[in-house]
Amino acid sequence: MLRDAWLVAGKDLRIEARSRVALNQVVPFAAAVILLFGLALGPDRSVLAPASAGLFWIAVLLSCLLATQRSFAVESADGARDGLRLSGLDPAGIFLGKAGAVVAELLVLEALLALGVAVLYGAHLTGGLVLAAVCVTATVGLAAVGIIYGAVASGLRVKETLLPLLFLPVAAPVLLAATKAWDEALAGTPSGGLGWLSLLAVFAVVYVTIGIVAFGPLLEES
Amino acid sequence: MTGSKVLKATGILALVGVAATAWLGLWVTPDAVGFPHGLVRLLYIHPPMAWVAFVAYGMAFLSSMLYLWPRTRHIRFDRMAGASAEVGVVFTGLTLATGSIWGRPTWGVWWTWDPLLTTTALLFVLYLGYLALRRVPGDPEVVARRSAIAALIAFVDVPVVYFSVSWWRSLHQAPTIDFTGRHLYVHGSMAWTLLLGFVSFTLAYAWLTAHRYRLAGLQDSEADEGLRYALDERRAEGLGPA
Numbered sequence: 001m002l003r004d005a006w007l008v009a010g011k012d013l014r015i016e017a018r019s020r021v022a023l024n025q026v027v028p029f030a031a032a033v034i035l036l037f038g039l040a041l042g043p044d045r046s047v048l049a050p051a052s053a054g055l056f057w058i059a060v061l062l063s064c065l066l067a068t069q070r071s072f073a074v075e076s077a078d079g080a081r082d083g084l085r086l087s088g089l090d091p092a093g094i095f096l097g098k099a100g101a102v103v104a105e106l107l108v109l110e111a112l113l114a115l116g117v118a119v120l121y122g123a124h125l126t127g128g129l130v131l132a133a134v135c136v137t138a139t140v141g142l143a144a145v146g147i148i149y150g151a152v153a154s155g156l157r158v159k160e161t162l163l164p165l166l167f168l169p170v171a172a173p174v175l176l177a178a179t180k181a182w183d184e185a186l187a188g189t190p191s192g193g194l195g196w197l198s199l200l201a202v203f204a205v206v207y208v209t210i211g212i213v214a215f216g217p218l219l220e221e222s
Numbered sequence: 223m224t225g226s227k228v229l230k231a232t233g234i235l236a237l238v239g240v241a242a243t244a245w246l247g248l249w250v251t252p253d254a255v256g257f258p259h260g261l262v263r264l265l266y267i268h269p270p271m272a273w274v275a276f277v278a279y280g281m282a283f284l285s286s287m288l289y290l291w292p293r294t295r296h297i298r299f300d301r302m303a304g305a306s307a308e309v310g311v312v313f314t315g316l317t318l319a320t321g322s323i324w325g326r327p328t329w330g331v332w333w334t335w336d337p338l339l340t341t342t343a344l345l346f347v348l349y350l351g352y353l354a355l356r357r358v359p360g361d362p363e364v365v366a367r368r369s370a371i372a373a374l375i376a377f378v379d380v381p382v383v384y385f386s387v388s389w390w391r392s393l394h395q396a397p398t399i400d401f402t403g404r405h406l407y408v409h410g411s412m413a414w415t416l417l418l419g420f421v422s423f424t425l426a427y428a429w430l431t432a433h434r435y436r437l438a439g440l441q442d443s444e445a446d447e448g449l450r451y452a453l454d455e456r457r458a459e460g461l462g463p464a
Contacts, residue, residue: 148375152368156358166355166372169348170379173386180390199389203382210378214371217290 001096004089008097013104015074022105026066030109033059034116045122052123053182056113057175061142063109064171065164067102068146072154081154084219091216095147099211102143103136110135127190131182134197138178141204145170148211151218174203225436233429239422243267246415258327266415268320270423271313272342278310278427279349279377286373289366297442298435300366303373304356305434307349309427314346337388344383348376362442 016022037055041047048055075081084094114131117123125131149166153159177200181193247266254262285303288294321339322332333339356369 145375148371152355152372156360158358162351162354162358165347165351169344169351170375172344173379173382176386176390195389199382199386206378206382207375210375214374217367218371220367 001090001093004093005096005100008084008089008094009100009104010097012071012074012098012101016101016105021070022067022109026063026070026105027109027112029066030059030063030113031116033062034113034120038120048121049123052117052121053186054175054179055121056110056117056182057138057179059113060106060110060139060178061168061171061175064102064106064139064142064146065167067105067109068143068150068167069160069163071098071102071147072150072159076154091219092212094219095151095211095215096208098150099140099143099147099208102146103139106139106143107135110139123186125186126188127185127193130185130190130193130197134178134181134185134193134200137197137200137204138174141174141200141207142171144204144207144211148207148214148218151215174200177203225433229429229432232425232432236422236425236429239418239425243415243419243422246411246418251411251415261324261327264320264324265412266419267423268317268324269416270419271320272317273420274423274427275310275313275317275342275345277424278306278313278431279345279380281431282307282310282373283377286370286377289370290374297362297366298439300362300369301435301438301442302431303370304353305431305438307352307356307373308434309430311346311349311353313423313427314342314349317342318346335391337384337391340387340391341380341384344387345380348379352376 034055037051037058038048041051075084114125118125146167149163149170153163153166156162177196181196181200184190184192184196243266247263251263251266253260282303285299285306289296289299289303318339321342325334326332352369352372355372356365358365
């Protein structure tokens with residue numbers, strides 16, 4: 001299973017490295033989002049800095065939607081999906097691989113976004129270890145839900161409009177927990193975020209498990 | 223009003239029960255002291271509505287699990303899940319509406335970020351998404367399978383949402399609403415009316431869901447019939463005089 005996951009993740013990341021869609025479209029999109037938040041809330045740093053954790057995670061959530069849509073868009077051309085299905089790879093491995101690739105992409109994006117909120121909103125990135133741990137745990141949970149729902153919605157004609165409606169309400173606890181944990185860390189009390197971090201871990205474990213179990217039947221459908 | 227006798231009886235009982243709840247709640251029970259005039263009468267419908275919504279989601283989850291389990295896989299569980307979730311969404315909407323009507327005179331706001339309220343609102347959009355997914359046409363088996371998985375994801379999310387939202391509210395903000403100091407003692411005729419509310423709304427849920435379930439079955443057979451009819455027509459064209 002892990003070997004299959006590794007293969008699929010490598011394939012997805014290679015496609016991204018060559019096509020540069022994530023770099024040329026998702027990263028600028030996230031940058032536009034945090035710029036627009038700045039415009040909406042005004043240039044006052046005393047407003048922006050306290051809100052930076054929430055705005056950061058909203059930007060991540062929206063980018064995660066794009067990343068998961070992209071992850072299934074690469075399978076839609078030339079019957080690649082059927083190829084994947086017939087390849088004999090373990091469905092759980094395919095799930096883990098696709099989710100892993102999205103996690104890797106999003107973590108790079110989050111590093112850039114963190115830089116962005118530090119510069120644009122004047123957020124002080126203290127408590128680096130907690131910030132990083134929250135990023136990893138939250139992103140695993142988001143990517144797992146995103147890939148499951150991506151598979152549910154892929155192949156449907158209404159997938160572009162349906163996926164956000166399915167994904168965003170489920171991701172609400174991640175937004176809440178990650179924002180609170182970041183708030184604590186940015187306020188200089190990173191230990192206050194550990195409880196939220198454990199909530200994120202529970203979320204990630206639950207949805208990775210569901211993905212491993214449910215991805216086989218999901219992949220079977222056309 | 224078609225269907226079996228039991229279903230008909232359930233419908234009549236639900237109707238009588240809801241009417242009796244309205245009569246008892248509006249005219250017979252006393253007004254509560256310390257609350258805006260007449261507001262307490264919402265008590266007889268708001269909690270039963272919320273209860274029905276949760277029962278409906280529980281039923282949708284259970285049916286979805288029965289569908290996913292290979293030994294019990296049958297399209298009727300998928301229909302049941304869809305019917306129950308649909309009724310659940312209606313009652314969630316009603317819960318939110320009556321909650322808002324309660325909130326405005328009591329706390330001065332239509333909306334407050336109370337954990338229960340926030341969870342209910344998220345639940346509402348969560349299951350709207352589920353219903354939207356169900357409506358996407360496709361092979362019935364494929365639709366049933368992906369709907370069942372979506373129902374599983376949504377249902378598992380409910381406790382996580384509730385837990386995170388209550389934690390969020392209890393940690394960082396002093397409650398903006400004073401829940402204390404206004405104790406409501408439900409007693410005598412009030413308690414009986416509330417109990418009747420619960421029973422009759424549950425019956426109404428059963429009646430609505432059963433009919434929606436029956437309708438889903440009819441819709442499926444109509445689609446099958448339509449296909450057969452179209453096939454026969456094409457065949458007749460082929461056999462007809464040249």
